[in-house]
Amino acid sequence: MKDSEIKRLLSAHIFCVFSIILTTVVPSLFLENFSVLGTHLTWLCICSICVTIVNIILYIIFKPNPSSKRISFAHKVTRFLKCCVYFFISCILFHGIIVLYGAPLIESVLETFLFAVLLSTFTTLQCLCMLGPNIQAWIRVFSKNGAMSIWDNSLQITTMCSIVGAWLGAFPIPLDWDRPWQIWPISCSLGATFGYVAGLIIAPLWIYWNRKKLTYKSR
Amino acid sequence: MRLRSGVFAAGCLLVQGLGVGLFLRGFFPLPVRSLPRRENRGGQPAEPPPGPGVTSNWTKIPSPLFKKVVIVLIDALRDDFVFGSKGKQFMPYTTQLVEKGTCHSFIAEAKPPTVTMPRIKALMTGSIPGFIDVIMNLNSPALLEDNLILQAKTAGKRIIFYGDDTWVKLFPKHFMEYDGTTSFFVSDYTEVDDNVTRHLDTILKREDWDILILHYLGLDHIGHLTGPNSPLVGPKLYEMDNILKKIHTSLLLKEGEASLPNLLIVCGDHGMSETGSHGGSSEEEVHTPLLFISSAFEKRNSPLKHPELMQQTDIAATLAIGLGLPISRNSVGNIIFSVIERKTMREQLRFLHLNGFQLSRLLQENMPTYEKDPGFEHFKVAEKSHGNWIKLYLEGNNSEILLNLGKKVLKQYLEALKLLSSSLSKQVAQYDVYSMTVGTVIVLEVLLLLLLSMPKALSSRAEFEIPLSPPLFSLLFYLMCLMLCAVHVIVCTSAESSCYFCNISWLMAVGVMMLISALMCVILSTFGKMLENPKLPAKNPVVSNSSWSELDVLILAGTIGHVVSLGASSFIEEEHQTWYFLINTLCLALCQEICRNYFLVKECDPQITAVKPNFEDTEETAQSRNVDIPLCDSKLGKVTSSDEFIKGSEKWMALASPWIILICCRLLRSLNQTGIQWAHRPDFGHWLTSSEHKAVLSLLAAISLVMIFILVQRRCSLVSKIAMAFGLLGVYSYRAAIGNVVFPWQQDSKDISKGIIEARFVYVFVLGIIFTGVKDLLKSQVISADCRAKRIGLWEVYSGLVLLAALLFRPHNLPVLVFSLLIQTIMTRCIWKPLKLDAAQITIMHYWFGQAFFYFQGNSNSIATVDVSAGFVGLDNYAEIPAIFLTGFATYAGPLLWAIHLLCYLSSEVSRSSAAMGHGCFCYALICSIPVTVYIILVTALRYHLFIWSVFSPKLLYEGVRVFITAAVCMSFTAMDQNQAQKIQD
C-alpha cells in the first residue's frame, strides 16, 4: 500500500515539475518578447496561476486526505471561500515579511506582491489543498513528529524547500555583478522556484529512502 | 592550571589582540621610498650626452618658469563644484577663466584614503602615502621625506602659509610666516576661512614672498555638516570665487614686462561623497578640479572640452619644474605637459628627461628587477634618441628633421613616464609578510585553543583544566622554541626590506616565539587528551540536546555564512545587509519557537519550572524537558482554563514581540542608508538633518530622550534617576546650543556656540552615574551583600553609558538608542524568560543584534562614515586621548551597549544558572574571534586584490579595533564573574 502511495506522490510531483518547466517555455509561443528574466512579472503571474491550477487538479484527482463524511454543497462553497480568504491573508503576510526583510515599502510594490503571491502558491496553496482551512491541522503537520501520512511529509519538505530557496535567493542581491537576474525580486523568486522544484523531487525520494522508519500514528 | 571559562576567554582574547596588532603592523606597508643617499644628494642629471665623450652644455637645473606661485587649496572641492552646474552658477569668475582665460584645467584624481593629511603629503611629495597615514591623521608628525616645500626652502624661496594647521605640523620650520587654523571644529565654517582671508589684502601688496599657500577648510566643514547639496555650499563657492578673482588680478598687476609670469594653482585635496563625507574611493571623493592659471599660457578661445584626467601626484613634479627645483625623490608623478608646452623643444625635452631620470632612479631603488620593466626600457630608448637630437641641435641643424625627431623623442618620453609612474604606483603595496605570518599564527592558535576547549568551557561547571605544566616541560616545547628562534634569525638576516618584527628587541621576539610554541604545545596536549577519552563527561549544551533546534541551526548557519561572505568585496561593503538579514531570520525563528512553546508544550511549563535550578541544572533541564514532552502529549487537551487565563496576556505579548522587534528593525534600516551600492538612496536620516525639517528633528530628539529616560529609569536607584533626567535635559540643550535642534520658545535662530558648557554638564552626570554604579558594585563585592545591589550597580553603569551615547550620537540617531533599549527590554521580558534559552544562545543573539546596531547607527565598513565630530563634544581644543576615546565609543556604541546589556542580563540570570556568566564570556570571545581570524587569513590571501585599499583594509581596521573592544568587554565579564565565584565559595 505504501509503495503505491509513494508512486502516486511521485507522479503528482513530476506533473507539478513539468507544469513549472512549461511555464518558462510555452508562453513565448503566444506572447512576444517573453522571457523569464525580461518580463519577469508576467512569468510570475503565469507561474502562480499554473501552479494553482495544477495543484487543484491534482487535489481533485488524488484526494490525499479523503474524508469519510458526505459534505453538502453549501459547506463546500464556504470551505472554498475560506480557502480564498486564507490564501489572500497569506499573501499579505508574506508581503509584510518581505518588506520587513528590507524590500522597499512603496516603490516596486507590485513586484513584491507578486513574489509574495508566488511564495503563497508554493506553500499556503498546497497546505490548503491538502489540509483544508483548518489551522489545527496545519499546526499539527508543522510541529515535530506531526506528520500522519506521506502527503504530510511531502508537504513539510516542499514548503521548507521553497522558503529556504527564497531565503537563499536573496544572497546574490548585494553582489556588484550587474546581472539581470540580480534585480529585485528575480533572484528570490527564482530561488523559491528552484527550491520548490527541488522539494518536489526530494520529497518522494526521501520518503522512499526512509519508508521503513516512517510510521504514522492513526487518527 | 584550573581556569574558569571567563578568565580563560579573556586571556585568549588578550593574546589574540597581540597577534592582531602584529598583523596590522605588518599589513599596512610603508609607502615607496627612495634610499637615503648622502653621497649624491640632490645630484641632478645633465642632458643626455650627444655622443661618446661629449657632454652637453646644459648641466644645471633649468631656471624657474614662474616668479611667484600662489596655491589655493580648497578642502573637499569636488570637480563638479567648478566644472559642473554649481560652478557655472556660483563661481562666475573661475568659469570665465576656465572657458576663455589663460588657464589649463584638469581633473586630478586623488588616491584613497581621501583624507586631508595623506592628500597634502601626496600634493607636496608626489608620492602615494600608505594606508597607515589614515591612522596617523590624528597626530600628524613632521614630514621627513623629500618634498617640495623642503626643496623650495633650501633654494631660498620664501614661503607663506595660511590655513589648516595640518600643514604647520607637517612643515614646522619651513614657512616664513604662517597662521594655522584647527580643522576639528566641524560646525564652524565661516571663521576658519575668515582666518585665512584676513591676511590676503596685506600679503598681496607685499613683494617679499615667492610661494603663498592658502588652505580653505570651510567647504569641507559644510560638507560634513550638511552635505554637498546644502544651501550653504553656493555662498561658500561664491566667496572662494571672489578670493580667486582678487588674487588673480593682483598677480596680473604685479607682472612687469621683463619679469617672469606668476602662477595661480587652484586645487582640492579630495572630493566629497553624496553624504558630505570623504575617505573612500567613490568617484565623487577622488575627483578634484585642478586649475593652472598664468599669463604664460595661451588664451583659450575654443570652448572647453571635458577636462583631462590627471593624477594628484603630478602636481608636485610640475610645480618643482615650474619653480626650478629638483623633483622630490619619492615622487611618482609626471609633469603635466600642457604647462611646459610653450617652451622651446630643447627645454621641453630637458624637463621630461629630468622627470624620467628621477622616476627611473626611484624604480631602481624599489624594484630588484627594474631592468625588465617596460617603463625603464622605454626611458632608456628615449634617452638615447634625446642624445641624438641634441647632437643634431648642437650641430646647428634647424631643419624640419630636427623638429620631427624632437616630436618623436617627446612622444617616447611621455610614454615612458606614464609606464614608469604606473609601475611605481603598483609598488606601493609591499607587505611585511614575516610580521603578518607571526601575527596570523598567534591568532590562529588562539582560535584553535578556544574551539578545542569549547566542550569543556561550556559545560555546567564552566571551569576546566588547562594542561600547562606538562607541555611546558616537554622536549617539544624547547625544540620548537629553538627552531622558531633559528627561523627568526635566518629571516631577519636575509630580509631585504625592513621588517617590523625584526626591529623589535630580541627579548621581545624570543618572548613571542615562546608564546607561539607554548600555545602550540597546549593545543597539542589538549587535542591528545580529547582523543584519549572521546567520551566527554559534559558536552556543550547546544550540542548535547539530542536534536538541534531550528534556532541552533540558524545560529550556526548564520555564523558560518557571515564568515564565508567576508571573502567577497561586495559583501563587505554591504555587510549591514547580512546582519539585517540574519537578525530578521532570527526573529522569525524566535517567533516559531515561541509558537511551539505556547501552542504545543504549554502544559509542560509547570514541570520544567518545577525543576529548581541548582548548580548543575543546564543538563537536567534539558533532560527533564526531553522527558516531559512525551508526557505532555498524553495529557493533551486536559488544560485547565484558569491556567490559560493567567497566561493569556503573557502569551500574546510573547507572540507579538518578535513582530514588534521586526518592525523596529525595519524602521531603523530606513533611518540610515549605509554601505556603498545603495548609499545614495534617500533615507530618513538625511531628510531629518536637512535644515527645513529642524522642527521635526527637534520633536523626534525630544521624544527619543524622554523614551530613553522611561526605558532606562525603571531599574535605577532614585539618585541616578534624577541624574539621568538632568543629563538627558543637558543633551538636548547641548544639541540646541550647537544648532542641531531648537527649543520651542526660541523662534529666531540665535548664534551657534560650541556648546562646551552644556556638554560638560552632561559629562558630569555621566561620570556621576557611572561612579554610583561602580560604588554599588564594589559594595556588593566587599560586603558580599545581596545580588540586588550588584544588579542595580551594573544597570547604573549601563545607563551612564547610554547617557554618554545619547550625548555623542547625532540627534537623528537618537531613535537608534531608543529602539536598542526597547528591543532589549522586549527580549528580556517576553522572549528569553519564557523560552529558557541557554547562555550561549543568548550571547550569540546579543552579538548579532550588537552587530546590526553598529550598522543601524549609520556606520559602514568604510572609513568615511566614522563620525569624527563625536570626538570634539565638550572639548575646547583638540585633545588626543579623549577625542580618540569618544570617537571610538560613539562608533562602537551599538555593539558595546548590547554587550553590557548582556552582562546585566546574565548577572541577573546567575540565580538560574551559576555558569551563565562564564558561558556568556566564552561565547562572546569565540564568536568575535572567529570572523577576525578568518578575515585575517582571507585578507592575506587577497592582498593583491584590486579593492584591497578601498574595501578590505578599512574592514581590517574595524575588525582589529573590535578585537580590542571585545577583550575589554570580556575583562569586565571576568571581573563580574570573579565576584560571583567568590560569593558562591562563601
Ligand SMILES: [Zn+2]
Ligand atoms: Zn580635506
Ligand SMILES: [Zn+2]
Ligand atoms: Zn573633511
